[in-house]
Amino acid sequence: MDLTAKKKQLNDEGYCIISDVLDAASVTALRDKLWAAADLSEARGLRTRNIGIDPNEHNVRVFNLIDLDPAFIDIAQHDLAMDIVTHLLGPDFLLSNLTANIALPGAKSMKIHSDQGIVVPEPWFNPWSINIIWCLDDIYEANGATRFIPGSQHYKWASELPADAAARTVAFEAKAGSVIAMDGRTWHTSGANVTKDKQRALLFGYYSSAFIRPQQNWNAALSETTLNSLNPQMREMLGLGAVANTRLGRVLVT
Numbered sequence: 103m104d105l106t107a108k109k110k111q112l113n114d115e116g117y118c119i120i121s122d123v124l125d126a127a128s129v130t131a132l133r134d135k136l137w138a139a140a141d142l143s144e145a146r147g148l149r150t151r152n153i154g155i156d157p158n159e160h161n162v163r164v165f166n167l168i169d170l171d172p173a174f175i176d177i178a179q180h181d182l183a184m185d186i187v188t189h190l191l192g193p194d195f196l197l198s199n200l201t202a203n204i205a206l207p208g209a210k211s212m213k214i215h216s217d218q219g220i221v222v223p224e225p226w227f228n229p230w231s232i233n234i235i236w237c238l239d240d241i242y243e244a245n246g247a248t249r250f251i252p253g254s255q256h257y258k259w260a261s262e263l264p265a266d267a268a269a270r271t272v273a274f275e276a277k278a279g280s281v282i283a284m285d286g287r288t289w290h291t292s293g294a295n296v297t298k299d300k301q302r303a304l305l306f307g308y309y310s311s312a313f314i315r316p317q318q319n320w321n322a323a324l325s326e327t328t329l330n331s332l333n334p335q336m337r338e339m340l341g342l343g344a345v346a347n348t349r350l351g352r353v354l355v356t
């Protein structure tokens with residue numbers, strides 16, 4: 103696999119797909135841990151269904167995964183993820199969150215959006231955020247694969263979104279164990295799962311440039327156990343240290 107070519111595709115087309123990052127056993131283990139994490143989240147009082155961003159209860163949303171199982175801390179700082187995120191955003195970035203969306207049969211599309219548009223006001227001239235999407239199932243149109251508008255990473259204003267945006271979306275296709283890297287400016291949505299019995303589980307590692315306040319302050323909800331387990335890279339990526347805004351720092355000292 104030519105990672106250089108994949109990174110170029112991410113630059114040129116707003117996404118790339120890298121296959122065979124996780125082997126089958128790891129995918130199965132992560133899927134099991136994800137369902138256990140969903141149960142733990144519910145037990146802690148953080149709902150996983152009907153949370154207001156999906157049209158019905160057939161999407162299972164699990165937030166703050168790094169506080170639910172250490173396996174997700176490893177995923178959040180996986181070498182491949184770090185490499186691709188650094189490629190697009192540069193070295194100064196934060197992990198906003200690691201979440202999951204399991205689209206069960208009957209799940210329908212959410213509203214089309216760009217993730218960068220949620221955290222940075224328009225116009226959007228640069229990639230300042232990225233989603234690293236981990237496929238825990240094969241994903242394809244019928245089981246509700248994420249849909250995106252090709253070329254939409256170039257939209258600078260929300261007004262550039264075409265009236266027929268939904269019709270222009272294309273479903274990603276990837277095997278379980280793949281990673282999809284998606285420029286935060288790419289407009290996208292979850293697909294409808296029209297299968298009878300196929301699930302679609304995806305993990306979303308959302309990273310943004312360090313000067314952007316993350317979408318939600320999940321760090322404030324990390325347990326003592328999780329906090330004590332974090333390595334220096336993870337602590338830095340979560341913005342837990344008393345460090346300067348490094349991008350600004352570089353401007354001042356160079």
Ligand SMILES: O=C(O)CCC(=O)C(=O)O
Nearest residue numbers: 203247248290291292293
């Ligand atoms: O689940 C998906 O396919 C997309 C989810 C998404 O875009 C979101 O939660 O913001």
